[in-house]
Amino acid sequence: MRDADVAGGLVLVRHGESVGNVAATAAARAGADRLDLDTRDADTPLSARGIEQARAVGAWLADLPARERPDVVWCSPYLRARQTAEAALGAAGFDLPVRLDERLRDRELGITDRLTTGGMARLLPDETARRALLGKFYYRPPGGESWADVALRLRSVLADIDRREAGRLVLVVTHDAVIALVRYVLEELTEDELFDLVGHGGVRNASVSRLEHVEGTWRATSFDDVAHLAALDAPVTEHEGTDARGR
Template structure:
């Protein structure tokens, strides 16, 4: 009989080494990528290596709670733990020997394999460890079992959905605008020619609330949709920071997609509407009303629309029957909604897209599309 397989991702950290330390671990279903359990904890003052081993033990215990007979692949960015637990390096430190023995007692060594991964591929576990350290708290979330996934179900049609005369399934694209930045507060034009700024404290709170809303897709809200299984983000700092929070909640890695970058505002970058009007009288209003009119040295709304259309087509071509989350910007979200509904490009600027709001479009392989949600607030 073939054993079930689970993946454990684990990470630990110590601020000062030794210093205030914590760990994070999650269990993932390798078939779907879905996170089944999350664990984290604050350890007080200890070393980074002890924190890494503590993460391993917590992750293995969570896996056993899901399926005590499963084979487990452990993925960590600690070369030391991976090599020592694989038997290639000796364990010399007493605390690490004790924790290694605990790990071997949780799951028989012949049912565990260890894989080193780059830090960027261990972001979800790292985020849990940082929450544990920041809040000095314990995290224990059980999110389901491997057979509890929420795939798209033929015939499970939401009330009010467009009528189709076949069972074809679309790809669902969840568009999340990034959280607040200092430029959002000052109402300055913040485009793609400058990678910053970062989120404000309020922006990080908004990102966390958006993550909870996105996590509920296919479960508590918009139940006719499949669970998110892929996460894309614009290359800007604000979208990467927002996506990191969402990725930690979903248990998904973030893939950068430049096609969903914000509009390049050219010479208007960093200026308020009043400052732009003083130097380029009438041009900002024309940019909003005439989608073909570019910002000086930058892009028009139609330019952004062409990029976003290409991004949506790439998502559609990669497969239907799934949900893809895209963390992007206000002009890009308006463009995606406008493209999906077939609206005249000069009307896209009328769509309200607040920070950390969620919009949803659905794309079928035959070219049909649906706008499901526009600008749903995340509650922040």
């Protein structure tokens, strides 16, 4: 437990590489319309590489000074996030309480789920045009969520974290858009600042981002950090599975 005079904060971890990320990368490279994936989004597991990435996060956690170690975990209920939290905590040797919260789930893509960018353009041209008109932040695919919708549910869960975990360091294991939108909400970013932040790639698998709360203001001390993955065989400079609509 941290000292009473130490302010709390957030350590945001994206889940490790999932089989959905692998399928998305393969579909994009093949120019396919759809991902070859047979699980629902909530049940899509980590790949073997994703498990190793999660363990690398755990090794990073174990090396932190005691005052910088998390006190509690809040986690998306999706399988790939739960597996990441479990593998990371196991590798770190930490026995921390884990709270699952559906408000930390990935953005729901509705009818565009499992479509690549090219597949959406070819199979759903009207939706592609509507997305271009409304913009990435406000476009809501039928049956899915816009980025603004996700921000709305995050305002609720972040208020609960602030209330329940005051003064504690919270490890949040979640998804790429969610991590970017946590920064959007807490740092009061604009739409343009949000998408400048994620650029054309997004938040990488098993990356770490840290935010601290000082004198009523949130600020990021690191973002999309993957230095702890450098020892893995695969390169960590690319943003995995981001050209397709899959996770």
